[in-house]
Amino acid sequence: MSAPPRPALLEGPLRFQRHLDRCLATRVGETPWGAVIHRDDLPRVWDLNVVLVERAPPGLYATALMARAERLQAGLPQRAIRVDHEEAAPDLVPHFAAAGWKVQRTVVMVLRRGPTKLIDSSAAAEVGVDQIQSAREAAIGHIYRDHEIAAQLVAAGAIQHPEARVRAFAALVGREVAAYCLLRIGDGGSKLVEVQALPLSQGHSLGRATIWAAVLAARRERAKPIFVECRDEQWEKAVYRRLGFDEVGAVYRFIRPWTEPESVPILQY
Secondary structure: OOOOOHHHHHHHHHHHHHHHHHHOOOEEEEEOOEEEEEOOOOOOOHHHOEEEEOOOOOOOOHHHHHHHHHHHOOOOOOEEEEEOOOOOHHHHHHHHHHOOOEEEEEEEEEEOOOOOOOOOOOOEEEEOHHHHHHHHHHHHHHHOOOHHHHHHHHHHHOOOOOOOEEEEEEEEEOOEEEEEEEEEEEOOEEEEEEEEEOHHHOOOOHHHHHHHHHHHHHHHOOOOOEEEEEEOOHHHHHHHHHOOEEEEEEEEEEEEOOOOOOOOOOOOO
């Protein structure tokens, strides 16, 4: 039997991501193209304060999206738009780039096979989110040098919601966290987020063990699809392919940050 086409495989992860968006929001407004998500207590987290384009009507223009973001995100220190419509997004890219917005394409990968070789997940275990607080602060602080953004991202990752629970998994070397990841899980799916292999994990396969421990937990809860959203870089995608994940589509983000970093890293929730 042939595999379902890519759009069909992407629909499940996008549906669950939109569920997460609304669960973790403090306010949601509907728009002709999708929704605008607000997390009022964490204004610097652009993935939780974002204009979502879930549907792309004919004649969707970048200038109209920019104007909509200016109006809907007034008072925020940045503007953020996420376009889930894979066919429409590439046409918007040059217009946003020319206007000075940062453009990021991330890849959605879904677990569809077994790993290419046996993974020993015994080195990793489920832990409380509070038990990896220091490791999360260090890892996120290394990515985001702005202390306020980093602190808000750490807080965002720990937000609990009955329909979008967060579970934490980690591997230790001695008493130090060597690798960790979070799992957002609820009815309709599970998403690996904040996957971090720290320097202590090198040479021990602890990053893969930690990911696999989270995958096994999602499987036990039958929370499918199990997916991850990663950078569009061959080495990173290869890691997930070896674990049994297949690329099924892409999501585009357009960010106009309050500062002008060379790049805008993204942490999803």
